[in-house]
Amino acid sequence: MKKIHILLILALVITAGLFSCGDNEDFSSMHVLTDDEIAEIARQDSIEEAQKNMINADMILEYSMDITISASLYDGGTLEIELDKIAEKFGITEEELVAGIAGESGAPEVKGFAIAGTTHADIASASNTNAPWGHWWDANGDLTAWGDDAMVFAEFYPEDAFFTIGQYPGHLVEGQTVTFIEALKYNETRVAVVITVNAIAAGQVTAEVVSEQDLTIDVTPKSVYDADSVQFDLNTVLSDLGVSSLEEVTYVGVNADGSYNQEAVTVNGFWYDFDGFVGAWGDDASVYTEHSPSSDYVRIGQYPDHLAAGETYTIHYGFMANNKIVMLNITVNVIGYVDPETPPTGDPESVTIDVELSKEYSDDYASVTFDVKETLRNAFKMTTYQIHQAINSGELIIYNGEITESVSYTADVPGYWLKEDGTAGAWAEGIVWTSLGHSETELFLYGGNHPDNAVAGNSVTTTYIVTCNGGSVTINLTFNILEDSYVDPETAPEGDPEALAIDVALSKAYSDDYASVSFDVKETLRQAFKMTTYQIHNAISSGELKLYVAEVSETDPTYTADVPGYWLNADGAPVAWAEGIVYCSLGHNETELYLYGGNHPDNATADDVVTTTYIATCNGGSVTFNITYTVE
DSSP states (O other), X not given: OHHHHHHHHHHHHHHHHHHTOTTOOOTTSOOOOOHHHHHHHHHHHHHHHHHHHOOOOXXXXXXXXXXXXXXXXXXXXEEOOOHHHHHHHHTSOHHHHXXXXXXXXXXXXXXXXXXXXXTOOEEOOSBSSSSSEEEEEOTTSOEEOSSTTOOEEEEEETTTTEEEEEEOXXXXXXXXXXXXXEEEEETTEEEEEEEEEEEEOOOOOOOEEEXXXXXXXXXXXXXXXXXXXEEOOHHXXXXXXXXXXXXXXXXXXXXXXXXXXXXXXXXXXXXXXXXXXXXXXXXXXXXXXXXOTTOSEEEEXXXXXXXXXXXXXXXXXXXXXXXEEEEEXXXXXEXXXXXOOOOOSSOOOEEEEEEEEEEEOOSSOOOXXXXXXXXXXXXXXXXXHHHHHHHHHTOSEEEESSOOSOXXXXXXXXXXXXXXXXXXEOGGGOSEEEEEEEOSSOEEEEXXXXXXXXXXXXXXXXXXXXXXXXXXXXXXXXXXXXXXXXXXXXXXXXXXXXXXXXXXXXXXXXXXXXXXXXXXXXXXXXXXXXXXXXXXXXXXXXXXXXXXXXXXOSSOOOOOSSSSEEEEOTTSOEEOXXXXXXXXXXXXXXXXXEEEEEEOTTTOOTTXXXXXXXXXXXXXXXXXXXXXXXXX
C-alpha cells in the first residue's frame, strides 16, 4: 500500500507541473521563458553576484602600491596602513592593537585572517608566511602557498607596524594587477585591508653618468669565494650625487646591451660574466661585487677556480641617486700567485711519519687537525702553494693501505671514511674520516668521528701513502675516539626509575617552513629515569633511550623525523615526511631536554589538530606523553 501511495503522489506532482505552463501545449519542446521569468532570474543572479562581491567587514581600508617586477628577487616595498583607524574601530589603543596582532600575553585577542578574492570567504589562518599576520596570494587574490601559483605576499611584523609587500621572483608580468584582502577581527568587529599591487617593469634608467672613477685591483686565482677590496673616493661620490649617505642610492651594473641592471643579487652588488657584464652565479660567472653603504671599499670576489693568471676583466659598478650616476670602472687583473716560499733543495724522497689524532666523541662532524706541511714540503721538494695546486689538480694522490692503479676517495677529497679495521669504506660504514686539508699557506690532516657509528673508546689504525712529484710520505695513522670529559653539574634524582605521564600541548601558527615550537620535559625525564640531563642526552645519542608511538614494542622504533621523533598524519600515526601533517621530536643537549615540532609546509593547514601518544623508555623508567599539536 505504501508503494501505491507514493506512485499516486508522484503522478499528481507531474500532472501539476504539466498544467502549470498553460500556454505551452507542446510538452515535447523546451519551455520558453516569459519576460517576467527572465527578469526574476536576472534579479536572483544579481543578488548572488552582489553577495559574492560583498566584503564581510565593518570597515574596509583600501590601498594601492606599485611593485617593480624582478626575475630574481623577492623585493617589493612597504605599506603603512591606518592602524589608528583600526584601533578606533576596535575600541582599543594602537599599542594594544599591535600587541594583539603579535599575540603578546595579556594583549587583546586580535585575530588575523584572510578573505578569498574570488569567493570572499573567510580563511582562518593568521599567516602562511613568517610573519604573525600575512599571506601568500595568487593571481586571483586567493590564498596560496609559496611556489608555482604564488604571485605576491604580505607580511605584517608588529615591531615594524607596517606591511612588507613582496613578490615571487619571475612570476609577475608588466601591467598585472593583484588585489588581495588581509583582515583582522576583534570580538565581533571585522576590518578588511584591501591591497592592490600593480606590477610595473623596471623603468629604463635615464640618469646621466656625472662622474667616473677608474680603479684597478690585482687578484690571484682562488679556490674559494673569498673577496679582495679596492678603495674608491666615497666623499666625491656623495658630493656628485648630492646625497649624505649611500643608504640613499640604488646600485647599478651594466648589461651586455649597455642597459643598467638594478637587481642586486649579492650584498648590494652583482655577478659578472667573462666579458665583464652583469650575469649570474654559475658556469659563466667570473667575479662579483659587494658593498656596505658606510664603506669606501668595494669587495671583489670570484667564482672558485674560474680565473686564471694573465686574465683581465673590466666591470662597471655604479651608484644612482637624484637621476645621476657615479660609475666605478674596475679593472680586475688576475696575476699569478707570488709564492713567498722556495722549494727545499735536493731530490724528492720517501718519508715515513707516525700521526696520532685524538678527539672526544661528538654527535657531529667536528674535526681535529695535525700539521703535515713541513713533512710534505721536504718529501716532495715543493712549496706549500705548489702542493696546494697539486691537490687541486689531482696530481697529489693519497692511497689507503697500498699503492694501487686508481683511487676512489670516500670523504673530503683527498681522504677517506675508515671502517673499524682501518680500510676505506662508504660514509654509512665509517667510524672516522680523515682528509688532507690545504690552502696557499697550510697543509694538514684533519678528521672526525661518525655521529652514529663511532663510540668512545674506538681506535682506528691505517696507513696512508701520499705521492707527488716523485716523492712519497707514508703516514702510519692512529685515530682515537676518547671518552667525553664533560663535568656533569647535576646529580641524578634519588630512588628507583618510575613510570610517569604528562600532557603536552604544542601549538603554532601555520608556516610555509619547518619552524618549530617546544615544550620543556627535562624534569619529567630526569625524575622518571633517575638520570641527569647529560646522562639522558647521551642515552638519546647512543640510542639507549627509545621513543615509541602509542605502545612499547619489542623491536626498536623506526623514526621518521629528527631522531628520536616522528612525522604524524591527521590520525596521530607515524608516517613518512611526504604524508605527514606535523612532526614532533625529542630535542636534547647537555643542559636541555624538550619536545619540539612544526608543521608540514604543504600538507598542513590552519586549524589542524593532531593528537598522539609517545612513550619514552630508558634505564628502567618510562614517560608517557599525551600530545596535542594544534596548527593555528
